[in-house]
Amino acid sequence: MGSGNFNHYEDSPVNNSPQGKGLLGAGWRPLTRQFNWDYFFHLASQDSWELMQKFMSATSDIADAMGRNQYTWWANLLNVFSEDTRYYLDEFWNYITPEAPLPDYRYKDILSVEAPVVQTVSRDAIPIDFVLNRLQEITIFKVLDLLGKPDLITQYFMDRSYYYPSVRFINWERLEIMGSAYAYWSEAQVWLQIDYLGRGGRRRYTLIANNITPLVTKATYNLAVMLSGYQSRVGQVHAEFAIRSFPADIQSFTDRVQQAILDSDQLAILVQGEPGTGKTAWTQAVAREILAPLGYVIFILDHDAVENFVPPSYLERICLIINEADNLAQNRASLVAQNNSKTEHILSLLDGTLYQSVIDDAGVHAKQKLVVLMTCNTTERLDPAMLRKGRVDLMYDFVHRFV
Template identity: 65%
Template structure:
């Protein structure tokens, strides 16, 4: 008994604040029916008129019994069916709304100890972006739900947050100012709900909400947050600051940039990469991914992000010369070459997803270039290279 009392569905949608959604007569819609579906409209109108006449004109019953018969369950069903035909259905996304970003919530990490949870972190990132967009949009103009062959609406003035919404069916919310729909429905995975943002143009909202995110992909230490930079760019030596100016200009001029900095340990290569990402790239809307040796072989930039920065540290241990046995036993070198070229993840475009015209910046740091595969240093892959010599740390 207590478990039933704690179940929100035990009191139904009406008890949870929802109310039946009435379908209103739209004269413009009715006019379209009359012009374009004249025969069917006439037939249905004559049928319902005939049924009503039969219900009210039974000679073997008194007038009051005939009147009650007009309100019988069968007659009510026929009237509801006719009303649904002559009135438009509740609004829903149409063919113009092509941009879609979806995630199954809650995002749960389900991997073994020998697995790298990249998918989990990227799903968390996608969930974070969707929730940030919902927070930016605020209270919707309408919230409707279809459940058990009935339409319901929720008073928007009573809306608090999406986690508190009761969604046993399919929920739609709409923001007219941004032309964005939210669809929530039960996922194929038990106990999960699929959140889908649907819009004519979703990328501006994604760019506005994802610009300051950073993702560290490093095995079970992976996390999503904001980038921390221990040193400001102005604290580096003058020659490094001059190289930084060249990097900044190259970022502004092109859509793809690959940078390599090398030098002995303690020369500030990693700190510089983080400073560039935080002070230059983040204000331009870039999302930063820091990849370690476990992540680099299984990573491709999310297609829905327009501006992506990849930081790969210790590249000399990852993109090693493929003539060596170590490199031959690993696919990391080929993967880094694919990231530098952009061919690995751009070769096939999945038509079912949301794809931005991506701007990519790759920053590689290493102690020495001697162990790097010659293909990494080939002209056209690395745009800018610098050796750090000042003992910064």
């Protein structure tokens, strides 16, 4: 729906409820239904019988109010404005005028979060849900910053609709909301729905769009997520060393990696070497200089995170960094590996079975790009299935002492 008719709403009598007065005091204005010839002609052509019945019913009510012989003419005139007569007139008016604009729920892209995101501290597990919800919250608010002021802001509360003048809008946190609020950007074809949850001022923010991927890609540029115990956090990509500071052979291998990233939708790289050969520093440099500029969101996972982690489907490009993979994807013939499912989970990541074994109608997972960067001290402890053809695309030995 476009924004052409969004400015045709005028003030109506003030709502007498305290909440309604609170909304009016916060800058909201009553939103009244306006006559629209296109909508009326649509009713006349598609529902002419119902339109005629409602018109005759409203006309009959007015005639009955005006034609009472036991009252004077001016009393009959006042009777037209009685509560009963106004009810029937309002019912007819609401029928022949379009409702306040609402989100187009036929749009395929939906991104939602309850904010502010609250962390539940636990000693039993890494707070993966908190960090991923925090990433989603950051993404939604960055998208809203990119969109700027909406063409329309409305709110529905206690059977009344209100609108907020866009010229007065400052930010979403300062916008008084007591029911369900809606905003629309016509150029981007994006809706925002805000539901007041009442628990400590919490709200649910939901973006509904025809195609939100370009906005999400811009909003998540240079973002990195650390999932490692209580050090879990969302921030920016950082690398202590530049790629050009590595030995010449590693720089040459990095060129191969870069080309493979450009050519592939899914790629797994494994580098091995003794401690101090720069494996972890190299993965950070690749993430910072190659993947982040291409729009990849970086996830750095420790061992506990790998076992329970599935990358968010709303992200178009994802990079997973898994250090010390030989302590994680161990040979399943060993007793240690038999006591956990980490090896199977990494194999699923490398096979793409978590993403491409089932494709939904929207094809979201089919277009998701995935790069996995893994380091290990030795490949001898890795499960043999890890090194089979099709799972790890590129391997390299780091032999020079780097740090």
